[in-house]
Amino acid sequence: MKTAVGYKAQALAIVMIVLVISIVMGMAMLSRVLRDNFRVVNEKSSAEALETADSIIDSVKGTSVSALKASCAKPEFGTGIDQADGCKIQGVENVVSFLSDVGVGADSSTSLSNCQDETSTLELTTKLASEQDDLEIRPDSVRSFVLRGQTPNPGSCSLLLTVEPRGTAVGGLMISRVYGRNYTGGIAGEYKPYAYGDILPYCIFAGGSDCSGNPSLSDSWTPVAAGSQITVPLGASGGYSLDEVRVRSVNSIISLRASLSNANCITDWEMVKMTVGANCTGSYRAKEVQVPQQEWALPIFDYVLYNGTGTLQPQ
Numbered sequence: 001m002k003t004a005v006g007y008k009a010q011a012l013a014i015v016m017i018v019l020v021i022s023i024v025m026g027m028a029m030l031s032r033v034l035r036d037n038f039r040v041v042n043e044k045s046s047a048e049a050l051e052t053a054d055s056i057i058d059s060v061k062g063t064s065v066s067a068l069k070a071s072c073a074k075p076e077f078g079t080g081i082d083q084a085d086g087c088k089i090q091g092v093e094n095v096v097s098f099l100s101d102v103g104v105g106a107d108s109s110t111s112l113s114n115c116q117d118e119t120s121t122l123e124l125t126t127k128l129a130s131e132q133d134d135l136e137i138r139p140d141s142v143r144s145f146v147l148r149g150q151t152p153n154p155g156s157c158s159l160l161l162t163v164e165p166r167g168t169a170v171g172g173l174m175i176s177r178v179y180g181r182n183y184t185g186g187i188a189g190e191y192k193p194y195a196y197g198d199i200l201p202y203c204i205f206a207g208g209s210d211c212s213g214n215p216s217l218s219d220s221w222t223p224v225a226a227g228s229q230i231t232v233p234l235g236a237s238g239g240y241s242l243d244e245v246r247v248r249s250v251n252s253i254i255s256l257r258a259s260l261s262n263a264n265c266i267t268d269w270e271m272v273k274m275t276v277g278a279n280c281t282g283s284y285r286a287k288e289v290q291v292p293q294q295e296w297a298l299p300i301f302d303y304v305l306y307n308g309t310g311t312l313q314p315q
Contacts, residue, residue, distance in 0.1 A: 045283035052278040053287040056095065056124060059104045065272055065293050071101045072126055081272065086127020095124050121279040129273040131259035135290055136166060137249040143256055144296035145245040149183035150266050152234040152242075157265035159234055159245060162257040164226035165204050170214040172221065172250030173202040175232060176302065179240035192240040202230065204254060216251070234266065248302050268293040 060068075072078050072087030077098055079085055089098045129135070137143050145159060165171035177198045180188025192198075203217035206226045211217050224230060234242050247256065260266070271290040278285055 045280040046285060049278040049280040049283050049285035050287075052122065052280065053276040053285055056099070056276045057274070057287055057289055059099060060102065060274065063102050063104065065291065067102045068126055068272065068274075071098060074101070077101070078126075081126055082128050084127075086125055089124045090121070092122050095122055098124065120281055121277075123275075123277045125275045125277075127273060129271040129290055131162075131257055133271075133273060133290070134255045134257055135271060137247065137254045137256055139249055139251055139253065140299055141249055142296065142299045142302060143247045144292070145247070145258070145269050146292075146294040146296055147234065147242050147244065147266055147269075148186045148294070149180075149188070149241065149243075152262075152265045154262055154265060155235050156262075157234050158261040159232040160259045160261055161230040161232065161247065162227065162259075163202075163204050163224065163230060164255050165206055166253040166255050168214075168252045169206045169209040170211055170217060171204045171252030171254050172214075172217045173204055173224075173230075173254050174248045174250055174302070175200040175202065175230070176246040176248070177232070177237075177242060178244040178246065179237050180243035181240045183241075188243055190240075191243070192238060198237070200232075201250075214251075231261075244296065246296070246302060248299065 068087075069081050072081040077089055078087030081087055087098075089095050135143060161175075163173060177200075179192035179198070180190065181192075182189030201217075201221045203211040203214070203221040203223045204226060205211050205213065205223060211221065211223045232245055234245075236242065258269075260269075271292055273288060273290050275286060275288045
């Protein structure tokens with residue numbers, strides 16, 4: 001027969017076991033609650049950082065490149081858009097001041113207050129894209145290199161394009177050269193008639209594949225391995241100067257990096273790269289956009305309408 005002391009010892013042991021289990025369960029629940037709270041706070045901070053970066057990118061839409069260059073040349077904002085460090089602005093107040101200087105209204109920068117915690121930071125960098133910067137050309141979109149009356153110096157200067165497909169193993173790339181002459185105010189008075197030799201089709205394939213992966217890009221399409229370089233001469237043709245080089249992606253996304261065989265043989269051909277980075281209470285998000293220094297025609301002008309008569313008229 002068990003004594004009263006024995007029963008008390010058993011009860012105490014059971015209570016201790018229950019307490020340990022309860023503590024373990026409580027700690028697990030507390031850990032999950034804290035983890036969920038941290039995730040929610042982190043997602044909120046991340047969304048605020050992304051919204052801040054988006055708001056800055058959106059606010060400079062429509063701002064001229066000349067305005068960006070003029071502001072970036074001011075000592076308080078940077079060393080100039082064409083320098084290695086470019087135009088680098090840090091801090092909410094400084095970014096707002098820069099946006100105001102390029103002509104962005106105060107109402108467009110109100111969302112920057114999302115990241116004003118003492119642990120938050122904001123940075124805006126504007127400079128010319130280099131040969132190391134990729135530009136993704138969406139299907140049937142165009143990246144154009146505009147000369148408009150410039151004479152390359154030296155005349156043997158060429159445009160060097162490093163390409164690779166994105167998202168697919170095989171992609172198409174069409175390079176069209178447009179020639180003009182008799183320029184007035186940067187506008188050609190006469191353009192060279194279309195010639196098949198001025199339009200160069202390329203099939204870009206990733207490693208481990210070839211152009212047979214897309215039968216539409218065969219026959220007259222020149223195969224080019226991803227990461228290889230395409231050389232486009234910038235010299236004149238038939239008495240016409242090269243006005244523009246239009247690079248169009250066909251049926252795929254093509255990543256493009258560009259450089260010149262001779263530095264500075266032409267001017268204003270680079271893209272302007274703007275990078276916005278926002279850190280809201282530990283959550284960092286960044287966005288980058290590239291804009292051209294010179295305007296070019298929409299992709300619709302890369303298509304030709306044939307009606308069998310040589311003139312555009314009702315059938």
